[in-house]
Amino acid sequence: GAVVSQHPSRVICKSGTSVKIECRSLDFQATTMFWYRQFPKQSLMLMATSNEGSKATYEQGVEKDKFLINHASLTLSTLTVTSAHPEDSSFYICSAPGQGVPRAFFGQGTRLTVV
């Protein structure tokens, strides 16, 4: 089946620094990828849609200048958390839609801790 790989799985960074998270589709091409955020004991909230060859679209309330998304190729999307603060600490998950199959393939997620 389709595999989405997300790295790193865990990252700790200092407040004020930037962190990049990668999401790769390993055996299929993804013109679209999605980025979600999950706080402890809460649900996944869609942050933004990453589009290959065009700008990402952000959900209401998500700061596009803080959460930079780059869809560099048909198999790679990156999320950069800029000038991270402790309140950005969360679990970030990416997904890619199936090819002609209505489902989402999820990465393993990244636990970000900002200290």
Next chain:
Amino acid sequence: AQTVTQSQPEMSVQEAETVTLSCTYDTSENNYYLFWYKQPPSRQMILVIRQEAYKQQNATENRFSVNFQKAAKSFSLKISDSQLGDTAMYFCAFMNANSGGGADGLTFGKGTHLIIQP
């Protein structure tokens, strides 16, 4: 915009029992997909079952089945012969169906923490 509601924050049943998780949703769309995802402690999202809104027949996958009531906007998950490995968070999710076959993001409910007791 659509909303997904899961009214059971936590449920606990004995191993081998049957358990039903509830989910309701609200949408003005007519064509969409509904999903149940399982999130174990590893936090990897695992697809449990999918239902196409245009299908009247309820989806089944081995021990997992759904009761899809489109008019009532209800989509419950039944787990039969529950196993210890079923312990996890379960999320109900909604996806609009577009011309591309469903390349929209998912809207999730708040989740139900299911605990299977030995």
